[in-house]
Amino acid sequence: MRIKINSSAIKETRWHQLATRFCIGGLITAATGLIAKRYGPAVGGLFLAFPAIFPSSATLIESHQKQEKEEAGVQAPKRARQAVSIDAAGAAMGGIGLLVFALFVTEFIEKFTPWLVILAATAAWAAVSFLLWFLRKEA
Amino acid sequence: MKEILVRFLVGGLSVSLFAFLGDLFKPKSFAGLFGAAPSIALATLLLTVGKDGPHYAAIEASSMIAGSVAFFVYSSAVSRLMMHRAEKALLAATTLLPLWAAVAFGLWYGLKK
Numbered sequence: 001m002r003i004k005i006n007s008s009a010i011k012e013t014r015w016h017q018l019a020t021r022f023c024i025g026g027l028i029t030a031a032t033g034l035i036a037k038r039y040g041p042a043v044g045g046l047f048l049a050f051p052a053i054f055p056s057s058a059t060l061i062e063s064h065q066k067q068e069k070e071e072a073g074v075q076a077p078k079r080a081r082q083a084v085s086i087d088a089a090g091a092a093m094g095g096i097g098l099l100v101f102a103l104f105v106t107e108f109i110e111k112f113t114p115w116l117v118i119l120a121a122t123a124a125w126a127a128v129s130f131l132l133w134f135l136r137k138e139a
Numbered sequence: 140m141k142e143i144l145v146r147f148l149v150g151g152l153s154v155s156l157f158a159f160l161g162d163l164f165k166p167k168s169f170a171g172l173f174g175a176a177p178s179i180a181l182a183t184l185l186l187t188v189g190k191d192g193p194h195y196a197a198i199e200a201s202s203m204i205a206g207s208v209a210f211f212v213y214s215s216a217v218s219r220l221m222m223h224r225a226e227k228a229l230l231a232a233t234t235l236l237p238l239w240a241a242v243a244f245g246l247w248y249g250l251k252k
Contacts, residue, residue, distance in 0.1 A: 006165040013162060021158045022151040029150020029182045030143045036187075041195050042251075045202030046243045048180035049210045053158050055232035057174055058217070061167070062228040081221050083167050084228045088218035090171020095211035101177045102207050105184065105200035114188040114196065122177060129172045137168075 012064050021053050028052040049098055054091065058084045090133065097129030146186060153182040175210060202247055209243035 028050055036044025065080035104121040111117075161173030180203060187196045216238055220231045 003169050004165040005163055006170070010159075010162055018155060022155045025154020025158075025178060025182075026147035026151030029153070029179050030146040032150075032179060032183050033143065033146045033186070036199065041187075041191075041198040042202045042247070045199030046206040046209075046247055048177070048183055048199060048203040049206030049243070050179060051174075051210055051213055051232075051236070051239055052179055053154055054174055054214065054217070055229055055236075057158060057161060058221075058228035058232045060162075077225070081225065081228075084231075085218045085221035086167040087171035087174065088214045088221060090168040091174035091214040092211050092218060093168075094172040094175025095207060095214055097172070098175050098177055098180075098210055099204060099207035101180065102200050102203035105180075106197055106204065109184075109188070109197050109200065110193045114193045115185065118181065118184050118188070122181060125177050129175070133169055133172060 012067070013060070017056070017060055020056055024052055024056060049095075049102070051091075054088075058087065061087050093132040093136065094125075094129045096132055097125040097127075100128045101125040142190075146182070149186060150179060150182040153178040175214065205247040205250060206243045208246055209239045209241075212242045213239040 028047065032044050032047040032050075035047060061083050062080045065083040066077065101121045101124060104124050105117060108117045108120075157173050157176035157178040160176070161170045164170045164173075180200075184196050184199065187199060213235055216235050217231055220226055220235070221228065224231075
């Protein structure tokens, strides 16, 4: 299956859903800072990989799928569950990319220009995640 | 207070951007990759480096290794649960959050010893 732009999902996304994600992301980031301040950076660092928007994204996918399939007369709940499951499997592959991001930053942030290291680590996350997705698709 | 507000705004923007990218793509398995984007890490590490220096950021990133493994275990568990059991997405995703915490803290503690 080829990668495509899904314009319908953008149209279906409501403002309150965007606001929810913004608030969850903001709250977790602020909380991570507070946890690091209170318990130290070693504990705070764990939350850099917290699945912050996962529950809200899964709910969004489920509701979009139900709406889409019900309009097409297909059994909606089962298809919606499958869509969430497939999305979560993709997130698991991205999780391996996240591990590479963390290893990259740990190894290089004190040796090179920090913001460049963070940028390169993000590129490494994307490269590893996309490669794993592609390899799994081909298998 | 100002620092918390800055973290809230930068974190909210970063998470929203990656979530938007996730919405943008098809198929679902590819879009799902963006659910594991380093959105919170990006916002936090950039702010941390500026305020506390690269050594502090390196300590945070080293703990993130355990958090990332926990993320992989958590999202794999959500995927399996949703495929095989008739659960609501929100229920499955939130009830499995303690699994993330257990793996993250367990692994971090184990590596620390």
